[in-house]
Amino acid sequence: MHAALNAAQRTLVREIATLGTESGVGLYIVGGFVRDLLLGGAVREVDLVVEGDAIGFTQTVFSRLGGRVTPHRRFGTAKWRLPRELATACGWTVLDFVMARSESYARPAALPVVKRAAIRDDLLRRDFTINTLAICLDAERAGVTLDFCGGAADLQQRLINVLHPRSFEDDPTRMLRAVRFAERLGCELAPATLQLIEPARAHVAALSGDRLRHELQLVFEEKHSANVLTRLNGFSLLAAIHPALANTADAWLADKLIAAEAAGAAAEVCWLLWLYRLPAAESRLVAQRLRLPVRLTAALQQAQQLGAQRNLGRKLASSEIVSVLAGVQDWALAALVIAAQDEQVRTNLQRYRNDLRYIKPLVTGHVLRARGLAAGPQYAKVLARLRDAWLDGEIHDAAGELALLDRLLLQR
Known part of the structure; x- marks a missing residue:
């Protein structure tokens, strides 16, 4: 693990681990960090699971190291925003401290009911076996990897496996996530997991627009987002989100998303390319279904x-x-x-x-006021005329602009 961290990160993790031991809580690095570490790739984030009061422990970290804490009491989690100097040294701005918990679902696609639990129960609630790996940070077991679900073996075989047959019904966003991870990590969905998509697909309709939009935003932030959309379309998951999206992931879109990635375009540009060819009425319905931000809908x-x-x-x-x-x-x-x-x-x-x-005129509203022009719509008209003169080569310097301004004012 240490090889994946820089010196400042290693020091910080040790300090947090020491605080965990002093506080009497179990502390673990879980999920994506461990997965990516075993794959030998770049680690994206560090998620810390606390056996005990995660919010209280985050406050302890804050008391010792500074920064700022934002608690989320419904799930017993907290975000710790590192103090500026420490964030600069580590390259981390925020660390998440998550309460080890179990989850139960009242109905398909509902948000889970959570209870404080041991680390084993926390890992068993997760989406895929490859995300159930954890590294212990407490003094007695420091560095020990926990693997209750065969996650390391699935990583070696490049398989995406859910933990139980109701996984996609409990949380249908996991179907989108499975495809995204498969594309990013070069994996395939295990046959048993693949068979669960068709019976669970209808539950996508029960997902909120916010949850769906969040998952799709993550798709557009990935490399090769066109491949993810193509796979989702192959499983009829785009149509499950909204019928207008069926078969939108075609060769044209793939070509355009590749061009957008090459240009370093923002994820929002990818959203627009995806929805651009829909009839206006259908695009409005899709925007409503996904609760797209006002600015993106306007764009x-x-x-x-x-x-x-x-x-x-x-x-x-x-x-x-x-x-x-x-x-x-x-x-x-x-x-x-x-x-x-x-x-x-x-x-x-x-x-x-x-x-x-x-390209803008040099003249401002202050100049127009000094020339005796009363404030009002004429300001915009005069400034637009000066701008157009610059644009079309009618004027080339400040003297020419002032001369044109004099002529415009004389005409009024």
């Missing part, structure tokens, strides 16, 4: 409306490009650059994104 509408405009396919003056694109969110612009088939459309979009939107 989707802008992208669809701009994509339907024919004038973007013409060679336009700079001021005409700005007139069409001013106020459009950059997510929508970035998505259209990738989605557009017409070279002239892409050229106009790229000119605006890379250059034209940054």
Whole structure:
């Protein structure tokens, strides 16, 4: 484990382990850290499970090391935000301290009822065997790996296995997660796990939009998100989310998502590429189902409306490009650059994104007021006219701008 941590991280883990021993709680690193460590890849995060009062123990860590604590009492967990200097040294900004717990589900897709439990019960509640591995941090067993479910063997065989037959019914988001992990880790779903998808698929309808959106956001933050969507579509899980999404993961989308990844585009741009081709009415229904943020929904509408405009396919003056694109969110612009088939459309979009939107007049409202122009809508009109003059090469310097301003004011 130590080889996967830098010196500051090792020191911090030792300090936390010592505090755990002093506090009389069991302390473990669990899940993704241990999985990725055994795979020999880069570790993404450190999750700490506490046998005992996780919130109280996090407060103990805070008292000794500083920072800030945010408790989540429903699940008995707490986030510890590291003090700035320690965060800089470690490369960690937040550590999660989770109460070892058991979970029960009143009905399929419901949020679980949790109870404090021992580490074994906590590991048995998890989604897949490969995520049930834990490393002990207490003094007597420091460094010992717990593997109650055969997670290490499944890792070696590159298999995604659920822990019990009702797993996907209890939490249908696990089906999306299984496909995402399979793609990221180069795994396959074990045959017994694969057989559980079809009978559990109907329970996706009971999931809240927030839970589904969170899982899909994680898909778009992955490399090769197109492959994940293709697999989800193959299991009819996209259609289970909303019928309009059936077969949206096609060759066109795969090509565009690969281009977005190559361009370093934000996950929000991938969302837009996925939903861009839906009819407007269906895209609104999908946005409602997934409770998409207002800003993302607005960007989707802008992208669809701009994509339907024919004038973007013409060679336009700079001021005409700005007139069409001013106020459009950059997510929508970035998505259209990738989605557009017409070279002239892409050229106009790229000119605006890379250059034209940054061109502004030197004159400000203060100057207009000093020149005797009363505040009001005319301010915007005069400033827009000056901006267009810069854009189209009508003026080239401050003197030219002031001369044009004088002429405009004389016309009023």
